[in-house]
Amino acid sequence: EEDFEIIDKKQLPDAAELRNEEKAKPEEARWSAPILSLARKASENLALSYGSALKSASLVGLVSKPGSSDSPAKTSTRCHTMEERANLMNMMKLSIKILIQSALSLGRTLDSDFPPLQQFFVVLEHCLKHGLKVKKTFIGQNKSFFGPLELVEKLCPEASDIATSVKNLPELKTAVGRGRAWLYLALMQKKLADYLKVLLDHKHLLSEFYEPDALMMEEEGAVIVGLLVGLNVIDANLCLKGEDLDSQVGVIDFSLYLKETQDSDGKQDGGITAVLDQKHYVEELNRHLSCTVADLQNKIDCLEKTNSKLQEELAAATDRIGSLQEEQQELKQQNELIRERSEKSVEVTKEDTKVELDTYKQSRQGLDEMYSDVWKQLKEEKKIRLELEKELELQIGMKTEMEIAMKLLEKDTHEKQDTLVALRQQLEEVKAINLQMFHKSQNAECSLQQKTEAIASFEGKTNEMMSSMKQMEERLQQAEKARQAAEERCNKMKQELAGRLDSCRQQMAQLDSKCSTLEKELKSEKEQRQTLQKELHQEKDATALLKTELQQMEGLKKELRKLQDEKQQLKKVREEQEQALQEMGLHLSQSKLKMEDIKEVNKALKGHTWLKDDEATHCKQCRKEFSISRRKHHCRNCGDIFCSTCSSNELALPSYPKPVRVCDNCHTLLLQQCSSNSS
Numbered sequence: 001e002e003d004f005e006i007i008d009k010k011q012l013p014d015a016a017e018l019r020n021e022e023k024a025k026p027e028e029a030r031w032s033a034p035i036l037s038l039a040r041k042a043s044e045n046l047a048l049s050y051g052s053a054l055k056s057a058s059l060v061g062l063v064s065k066p067g068s069s070d071s072p073a074k075t076s077t078r079c080h081t082m083e084e085r086a087n088l089m090n091m092m093k094l095s096i097k098i099l100i101q102s103a104l105s106l107g108r109t110l111d112s113d114f115p116p117l118q119q120f121f122v123v124l125e126h127c128l129k130h131g132l133k134v135k136k137t138f139i140g141q142n143k144s145f146f147g148p149l150e151l152v153e154k155l156c157p158e159a160s161d162i163a164t165s166v167k168n169l170p171e172l173k174t175a176v177g178r179g180r181a182w183l184y185l186a187l188m189q190k191k192l193a194d195y196l197k198v199l200l201d202h203k204h205l206l207s208e209f210y211e212p213d214a215l216m217m218e219e220e221g222a223v224i225v226g227l228l229v230g231l232n233v234i235d236a237n238l239c240l241k242g243e244d245l246d247s248q249v250g251v252i253d254f255s256l257y258l259k260e261t262q263d264s265d266g267k268q269d270g271g272i273t274a275v276l277d278q279k280h281y282v283e284e285l286n287r288h289l290s291c292t293v294a295d296l297q298n299k300i301d302c303l304e305k306t307n308s309k310l311q312e313e314l315a316a317a318t319d320r321i322g323s324l325q326e327e328q329q330e331l332k333q334q335n336e337l338i339r340e341r342s343e344k345s346v347e348v349t350k351e352d353t354k355v356e357l358d359t360y361k362q363s364r365q366g367l368d369e370m371y372s373d374v375w376k377q378l379k380e381e382k383k384i385r386l387e388l389e390k391e392l393e394l395q396i397g398m399k400t401e402m403e404i405a406m407k408l409l410e411k412d413t414h415e416k417q418d419t420l421v422a423l424r425q426q427l428e429e430v431k432a433i434n435l436q437m438f439h440k441s442q443n444a445e446c447s448l449q450q451k452t453e454a455i456a457s458f459e460g461k462t463n464e465m466m467s468s469m470k471q472m473e474e475r476l477q478q479a480e481k482a483r484q485a486a487e488e489r490c491n492k493m494k495q496e497l498a499g500r501l502d503s504c505r506q507q508m509a510q511l512d513s514k515c516s517t518l519e520k521e522l523k524s525e526k527e528q529r530q531t532l533q534k535e536l537h538q539e540k541d542a543t544a545l546l547k548t549e550l551q552q553m554e555g556l557k558k559e560l561r562k563l564q565d566e567k568q569q570l571k572k573v574r575e576e577q578e579q580a581l582q583e584m585g586l587h588l589s590q591s592k593l594k595m596e597d598i599k600e601v602n603k604a605l606k607g608h609t610w611l612k613d614d615e616a617t618h619c620k621q622c623r624k625e626f627s628i629s630r631r632k633h634h635c636r637n638c639g640d641i642f643c644s645t646c647s648s649n650e651l652a653l654p655s656y657p658k659p660v661r662v663c664d665n666c667h668t669l670l671l672q673q674c675s676s677n678s679s
Helices: 015-024 033-060 072-106 115-129 146-155 157-167 175-188 192-201 219-233 254-258 265-450 452-593 595-605 664-678
Strands: 649-651 660-662
Touching (some): 072 265, 146 157, 157 175, 192 219, 265 452
Antiparallel strands (some): 649 660
C-alpha cells in the first residue's frame, strides 16, 4: 500500500517548478509527473512523521528506551498500530480529496453508485473499525462500529431522526448495515463532521467501545473530523431502499487513486490546478486549526482563573465550616444546660404532683365512704317511701271503688222504686178497667133483658175478656211476687251497705291515722334531705377545689409536654445541623470532582457572572435569609444563588450532558426556548 500525506504547505511543489519539470521530461512521462512527485513528497513526509511519532512515543512511554523493561513485542505492536493509524488517515485524505474533485467536476448531486463515494464510505468504515473492542454475548463475539454511533443520539438531540429512521428500516438486520445507513443519512444531512466531533469531545464514553490506541481515541481522529468538514460542499442523494448494506464487502480499491490520464496539455493543467486547490484547502485548514488553538488557549486561561477562584471559595468554605463547628459546639453546650434544667424542673414537679396526688387520694377515699353511706340511707328511705305511696294508692283505689258501688246500689234502688210505682199505676189502671167492666156488665145485664139478641153476640166477647182478665190476674200475682222478692233484696242490700259503710268508716279512720304518721315521716325526710343537700353542696365545693388542683396539674403536664417538645425540636435542630455539616463536607469533597463541570458551565455562561457565596446572604427570589438549615445553591444557567425550594428544578444544559440544578426563572425561560425551537 502506498501512503500519501501532505503535512505542510511548504513541502508542496509550486506551479512553476512543476511546469519546468514537465518541459524537461518527455511527453510520455508528463501524465505521471504530478503523481510521482506527490508520492515522493509523501514518502519523505511519512519518514519525517514516523521519526517524530517515535520520538514523541518514546517521550510518553509508548516506545521502550534502552534502559526500559518493555519487551520488543510490545514496541513492535505499538509501532504497527501507529503505522495503521497513519495509513488510514492518509487514505482518508486521498479519498476525501478525490471525492471533492470528482463531485465538483460533475457539478450534480451524487448517487450511491458513484465509485469515489463508495470508496470514501469503505475507508471511513475502516477508520471507525480501528481499535474496536470485541464484546462477548450469549450468541458469540460482536464487533460493530454502530455502538459508538448510537451515542450521538444521546449527546446530540438533532441526530434522533437518523437513529429512528435507521431502526425503522426493515431491510437492515445487522449492526454493520445499520452503521452504514447511519453514515449515509449523516452525509446527506451534511452533519457527519459535527456528529463525529461530538463523539470525540466525549472520549470517556468512547473508551467503552475503543482501545486506548485506537484511531478515534488519538489525534488522528480529530484530523479526520477536520477533513470531513470539506464534504459539506457535496450534495448527495442516497437511496437506502433496495440496497443490501448488510452483506457488502468493504475493500479499498487503489486503482481509483492511480488512474491514467490522457496525454494532453489540458489534463496536465487540470492536475496542476487540482494540486493548487489542494494547497489552498490545506491553508484554510491550517488557518482554521490556528483559530481553534487560540480559542482553546483562551479557554485554558479562563479555566485557570476559575480554578483560582474556586480555590479561594474552598478556603472560605473551610473557614466557614470551622465557624459552624464552633457554633455547633456552643449549641450543644446550651442544649445540655437546657436539658439539665428541664430534667430538674421535671423531677421537682413530679415530686409535688406525687404528694398532691397522695393527699387527694386520701381525702377522696374519706369522701367516697361518706357519700356511699349517705347514698345507702337515701336508697332505703326511697324504698320505704315508695312502699307507703303504693299502700296509699291501693287504699284510695278501694275508697273510690266503695263509692262507685254505693252509687250503683242507689241507682238500683231508685230504678226498682220506679218499677214499683209503674206496677202500682198499672194495677190502678186495671182496677179502673175492672170497675168499668163491672159497670158495663151491670148495664149489660140490664140491657140483657132488653137486648137478648145482643147478648148472644157479646158472649164471645165476654169470654175473651174473661180469659184476658185471668191472664192479667196471673200477671198481677207474678208482679206482686217479684215486688216482694225485690223488697227482700233491698232490705238485704241495705243491711250489707250499712255493714260496709261501718267497715269503710273504720278503714278511713285508720287511713287518716296512717296519713298523719306518713306526713310526719315526710317532714323528717325533708329535713334529712335538706341536710344531705347541704352536705352535697359542701362536697361540690370540695370537688371544685379538687378540679382546680387537677387543672393546675394539667397545666404542669402541658408545661412538661412543651419542655419535651422544645427538647425534641432542639434535637431535630441539632440533627439538621449535623446533616447540613455532613452535606457541606460531602459538597466540599465533591467540589474537586466537579471542577471540570464548573469549567464547562463557565463556557456556557459567557455573559453571566458566577456569584460568590460571601456576596449572597438572602435568596434572590424569595428573599429568605440563608442559614445552616437553608443552604445556598448556584443556578448553573445564570450563576445567581438561591435556596433549595427556589432551585429545585433540573434541566440538561448545552455544557452539561446530565440534568443540573436551575432556578425557577431560568427553568421557565429554557422551557420556552425549547418549545420555540421545536415549533
